[in-house]
Amino acid sequence: MRHPDLTREAPALRIVASTLEPELEKSSLVGDAYRALRTSILNGTLPAGYQAVEKRIAEQLKMSRTPVHEAIIRLESEGFLRVLPRRGVQILRLLADDMRETYDVIIALEGMAGALIAARSTQSGAVIARMTAQTDDMERALERNDLKAWAMADDHFHRILVTDCGNVKLARLAGTMTDQAHRARLATLRMREKPVASITEHRDILNALSSGNVEAARAAIEKHRYRASREIIDALAGL
Numbered sequence: 001m002r003h004p005d006l007t008r009e010a011p012a013l014r015i016v017a018s019t020l021e022p023e024l025e026k027s028s029l030v031g032d033a034y035r036a037l038r039t040s041i042l043n044g045t046l047p048a049g050y051q052a053v054e055k056r057i058a059e060q061l062k063m064s065r066t067p068v069h070e071a072i073i074r075l076e077s078e079g080f081l082r083v084l085p086r087r088g089v090q091i092l093r094l095l096a097d098d099m100r101e102t103y104d105v106i107i108a109l110e111g112m113a114g115a116l117i118a119a120r121s122t123q124s125g126a127v128i129a130r131m132t133a134q135t136d137d138m139e140r141a142l143e144r145n146d147l148k149a150w151a152m153a154d155d156h157f158h159r160i161l162v163t164d165c166g167n168v169k170l171a172r173l174a175g176t177m178t179d180q181a182h183r184a185r186l187a188t189l190r191m192r193e194k195p196v197a198s199i200t201e202h203r204d205i206l207n208a209l210s211s212g213n214v215e216a217a218r219a220a221i222e223k224h225r226y227r228a229s230r231e232i233i234d235a236l237a238g239l
Contacts, residue, residue, distance in 0.1 A: 004045045004060075033063055033071035041080050042182055046091050053088035078176045094184050096237040102180050103229035107222050109174045110158065113165035114209060114217040120166070121212035127164045128209050131157050135202040142196060147189045154195075155182045157202060161221070181229075188235035198228060 037057070040046040058068040072089055075081050079098075081089050117124045134157040141149035158181070162174040201224035208217035 004040065004050070029063060029067035030070045030074075033061060033067045034074055036061055037068075037071055037075060038080070038179070041075070041091055042179060042186075044186060048091050048093040048187070051084070051088055051090040057089070079180065094180075094187055094236055094239075096233050099180070099184050099229070099236055100233050102177050102184075103225065103233070106174065106177045106181055107225045107229070109170055109177070110161055110225055111218040111222045113162045113167070113170060113174070114205065114221040115214045116165040116167060116170075117161070118209050118212050118214045118217035121210060124209065127160060128206060130164075131160050131202075131209075132206055134160065135199060135206065138202070139199050142194065142199070147195075148186075150195065151182070151185050151189060154185065154198060184232050184236060188232050191235040191238070192231050195228075198224070201227070 037046070054065055054069055054072065057072075058065045061068060072081065072083065076083055076089075079092065081091050083089050117127060121128070134153045137153035138150050138157070141147070141153060155178075159178055162178065163171045165171065201220070205217065205220045205224060208220045
């Protein structure tokens with residue numbers, strides 16, 4: 001099997017100068033390995049079903065096996081891969097039933113995030129402006145039939161919604177779920193109708209947020225995510 005080149009995915013490493021340098025450096029290396037592997041999984045450089053031994057992955061990242069091993073354990077706990085005894089690791093496939101449960105959680109968390117932003121809409125202008133900019137980017141991407149750019153802007157819209165809602169714990173809970181949703185979005189891009197409905201639904205969400213209508217914001221977000229998730233889950237079920 002041809003192995004992906006992960007070198008491009010690995011962030012530059014830095015030497016931490018302090019009395020706790022060994023432990024801090026180890027922590028930095030684990031974080032770098034985690035981010036590199038996570039990015040490779042999310043963007044498809046490491047596709048679902050891909051299998052490799054830890055040593056091979058460490059060589060690709062130009063790192064020792066210890067930080068890579070710890071990063072792999074973290075990614076396994078988040079549902080991105082599984083460790084195969086004596087056979088390395090395997091990137092998990094996206095399953096319709098798993099994503100159905102994932103979207104149930106996302107819908108609940110994003111609905112609450114929207115309600116929080118709407119409740120303080122007079123202080124949320126910058127957040128709403130950033131979400132509007134991402135929706136504009138989605139529209140321009142579809143005009144030039146660039147589905148990958150559309151997907152990235154859509155992902156950014158939803159990440160802003162949860163990370164800037166003012167509830168740190170909600171944002172942390174939503175993080176892994178949002179990552180899995182982005183994997184599913186990219187995996188099914190070419191299997192679904194052109195996603196023009198998402199733009200209209202994003203505009204409805206933005207209008208509700210701007211007006212400060214808490215229940216309308218929650219309802220618009222839940223309606224949008226439910227409709228889009230059904231399309232993605234149906235597409236995954238057909239794989």
